Amino acid sequence: MADDIPFLDVAGLDPLSERVYLDLLTQGRSNAAHVSEKFDLGLPAASAMLEDLRDLGLASRLEGAERDYTPVDPGYSLRAIADRMGDQVLRIRESLPKLVELFERVPPTGIDQTQTTVLADADAVAAWYTRLQHQARTEFLAFDRPPYVSASLDPVEATALGRGVEWRAIYTIESFDDGTTWEEVADLAAQGEQARIAPDLPTKLAIVDRRTALVSLTLDPGRISALVTSSQPLVDALRQLFEFHWARSLPLGDARAQLENGSAPPEGAVRGAGRIRSATPEERTLLSLMAVGMKDDAVARQLQISPRTLRRRSQELMNELEASTRFQAGLEAARRGWL
Numbered sequence: 001m002a003d004d005i006p007f008l009d010v011a012g013l014d015p016l017s018e019r020v021y022l023d024l025l026t027q028g029r030s031n032a033a034h035v036s037e038k039f040d041l042g043l044p045a046a047s048a049m050l051e052d053l054r055d056l057g058l059a060s061r062l063e064g065a066e067r068d069y070t071p072v073d074p075g076y077s078l079r080a081i082a083d084r085m086g087d088q089v090l091r092i093r094e095s096l097p098k099l100v101e102l103f104e105r106v107p108p109t110g111i112d113q114t115q116t117t118v119l120a121d122a123d124a125v126a127a128w129y130t131r132l133q134h135q136a137r138t139e140f141l142a143f144d145r146p147p148y149v150s151a152s153l154d155p156v157e158a159t160a161l162g163r164g165v166e167w168r169a170i171y172t173i174e175s176f177d178d179g180t181t182w183e184e185v186a187d188l189a190a191q192g193e194q195a196r197i198a199p200d201l202p203t204k205l206a207i208v209d210r211r212t213a214l215v216s217l218t219l220d221p222g223r224i225s226a227l228v229t230s231s232q233p234l235v236d237a238l239r240q241l242f243e244f245h246w247a248r249s250l251p252l253g254d255a256r257a258q259l260e261n262g263s264a265p266p267e268g269a270v271r272g273a274g275r276i277r278s279a280t281p282e283e284r285t286l287l288s289l290m291a292v293g294m295k296d297d298a299v300a301r302q303l304q305i306s307p308r309t310l311r312r313r314s315q316e317l318m319n320e321l322e323a324s325t326r327f328q329a330g331l332e333a334a335r336r337g338w339l
Contacts, residue, residue, distance in 0.1 A: 196249035
């Protein structure tokens with residue numbers, strides 16, 4: 001019988017106690033003498049076992065010299081035990097956050113916890129980003145992509161550029177759909193920011209003076225978290241990640257700044273459709289945005305022209321480059337030095 005119900009150990013019964021309890025349920029009445037004889041126990045041990053069942057609420061003791069015991073309806077007694085256990089489990093679950101907090105306060109053996117900190121909310125991430133901008137003395141590298149936790153045009157960057165900080169930023173197509181405007185990038189480019197654009201970036205990132213990095217742990221707008229670290233191997237690895245994407249991104253800010261300021265196009269003759277001429281800033285900008293896959297409507301918004309005008313200009317440009325696809329146009333433009 002005991003083998004048929006192997007779960008009573010969670011109610012506090014060891015295997016022998018479980019067998020005694022099931023025997024009590026089967027007989028309907030028992031005492032120490034019966035348990036002693038049937039289970040080969042001494043009378044004191046048999047009596048103690050029946051009292052344990054009584055303490056658990058599984059048995060009740062009858063009045064009389066024999067000290068007989070009867071089972072309590074398990075529909076009530078075991079349900080009461082299950083309810084108590086459920087309350088205990090709930091209290092454990094409620095205590096978990098506090099216990100985890102106590103555990104995480106102690107640095108793992110051999111690790112300098114001051115080198116790395118996890119930021120668990122948007123305000124903390126925004127505050128650290130601003131702090132790193134203030135701390136920059138020689139170099140600031142950034143992956144600029146959504147989700148954003150602060151204003152896209154931060155006056156702190158302008159201040160850093162003013163004191164000679166080399167500032168390089170890579171934007172994504174999404175940057176111009178969510179937060180950043182072309183005019184802001186042009187303004188920063190005019191102040192010294194070097195900007196490029198990529199189809200996508202794997203994370204949000206800021207690296208200051210090759211010694212501190214802030215990198216996002218999630219890209220979920222509803223669950224902002226990041227890691228700030230001064231661990232030199234990790235900072236070096238993140239810097240290599242930045243340089244990898246920088247080398248594969250297209251220039252962005254310089255071309256737009258030239259277009260807005262009306263300055264002369266860059267030096268250097270290129271050959272196109274049988275004549276030699278220089279690429280205009282607008283053409284360089286248009287090719288950059290086309291090459292990274294930005295949609296026509298988004299490109300038109302950034303250039304402040306209508307989608308119809310954009311389609312006409314892009315087609316004229318592709319004809320001049322003798323390209324049938326945007327990809328081919330990008331390759332030919334790169335070959336001619338337009339990008």
